[in-house]
Amino acid sequence: MEFNEIINPGNLVYKKTNLLTDKVLSYCPGCGHGTANRLVMEVIDEMKIQSETIGVASVGCSVLAYEFMDIDMVGAPHGRAPALATGIKRVYPDKFVFTYQGDGDLAAIGTSETIHACNRGENITIIFINNGIYGMTGGQMAPTSLEGMKTSTSPYGRDIESMGHPLKITELVSQLDGVYYVSRQAVHTPSAARKAKKAIRIAFENQKLKKGLSLVEIVSSCNSNWKLSPVKANEWMEENMFPFYPLGDIKVDGVAVKKVL
Amino acid sequence: MARVRGAIVIDVERCKGCGVCVANCPSHVIGLEHAVNSKGYHFSHVENPEECTGCTNCATVCPDAVITVYRKKFD
Numbered sequence: 001m002e003f004n005e006i007i008n009p010g011n012l013v014y015k016k017t018n019l020l021t022d023k024v025l026s027y028c029p030g031c032g033h034g035t036a037n038r039l040v041m042e043v044i045d046e047m048k049i050q051s052e053t054i055g056v057a058s059v060g061c062s063v064l065a066y067e068f069m070d071i072d073m074v075g076a077p078h079g080r081a082p083a084l085a086t087g088i089k090r091v092y093p094d095k096f097v098f099t100y101q102g103d104g105d106l107a108a109i110g111t112s113e114t115i116h117a118c119n120r121g122e123n124i125t126i127i128f129i130n131n132g133i134y135g136m137t138g139g140q141m142a143p144t145s146l147e148g149m150k151t152s153t154s155p156y157g158r159d160i161e162s163m164g165h166p167l168k169i170t171e172l173v174s175q176l177d178g179v180y181y182v183s184r185q186a187v188h189t190p191s192a193a194r195k196a197k198k199a200i201r202i203a204f205e206n207q208k209l210k211k212g213l214s215l216v217e218i219v220s221s222c223n224s225n226w227k228l229s230p231v232k233a234n235e236w237m238e239e240n241m242f243p244f245y246p247l248g249d250i251k252v253d254g255v256a257v258k259k260v261l
Numbered sequence: 262m263a264r265v266r267g268a269i270v271i272d273v274e275r276c277k278g279c280g281v282c283v284a285n286c287p288s289h290v291i292g293l294e295h296a297v298n299s300k301g302y303h304f305s306h307v308e309n310p311e312e313c314t315g316c317t318n319c320a321t322v323c324p325d326a327v328i329t330v331y332r333k334k335f336d
Contacts, residue, residue: 014330030279034324190318
């Protein structure tokens with residue numbers, strides 16, 4: 001009785017945004033990519049800029065993002081999304097241009113493109129999903145993998161001496177003068193997802209100011225390759241990823257707000 | 262006393278049964294079904310409909326955007 005009263009369009013408080021297509025997401029169950037895709041689309045929906053937004057999808061698990069996001073999208077060669085976005089933004093300076101990249105794309109093969117696009121201060125937004133592993137190709141060690149993290153190419157854990165240190169690329173680019181806004185967020189809990197959405201909104205709003213690049217890192221889980229259940233992977237992420245990748249704003253309005261570790 | 266009641270509708274065919282909504286529901290409304298959908302996932306279902314307040318936490322964390330939330334105030 002009461003349920004029929006509650007479930008009617010007048011009482012609707014939350015539904016899937018129309019900017020996500022009806023296609024079933026290709027991500028694994030519990031993957032942060034799905035939430036991140038949805039938050040980006042919700043921001044674009046709320047800003048009413050669907051027809052003025054051009055997205056650049058990268059290579060990795062997010063390669064099929066153009067199937068799910070109902071906006072104009074381009075697929076970039078591996079790691080080259082910021083370079084492609086630079087070209088698009090220079091041809092259409094009034095459009096909102098963003099890239100959606102994972103850590104294998106942005107922090108490994110695309111390090112050079114990322115750093116130079118940031119340093120040039122292109123007026124684009126970069127959404128960076130960091131799960132510390134190469135998800136799509138089978139869980140190999142990424143530059144962002146934590147010390148001691150077991151992956152398929154570091155089965156005994158990442159050894160700093162032979163494999164080097166994990167790369168904190170977000171802190172790295174926050175020191176460049178061309179970067180206007182840098183924030184690190186997560187999407188594993190409701191409060192984290194709401195904060196992440198605010199950060200993404202700021203990153204898109206900043207494009208109107210034409211003062212530089214905005215980057216939002218989303219620390220995410222890769223439960224399939226971490227070999228954990230989705231809920232356990234989120235707990236593992238809180239315990240192990242967050243101490244090394246602390247959440248919060250790193251640079252706001254061109255001024256560093258957090259001392260870089 | 263006025264009470265806020267909520268209700269959620271889950272698109273079971275799109276649900277992948279990750280259980281993130283179950284872990285994040287403050288009122289323990291959602292559980293995983295023993296049955297499976299056509300993809301073979303133990304989809305989420307509403308276990309305690311009376312407790313739902315329509316807080317939207319489950320929908321906010323759902324990676325596959327399968328949850329629709331309704332909320333109504335009863336006097």
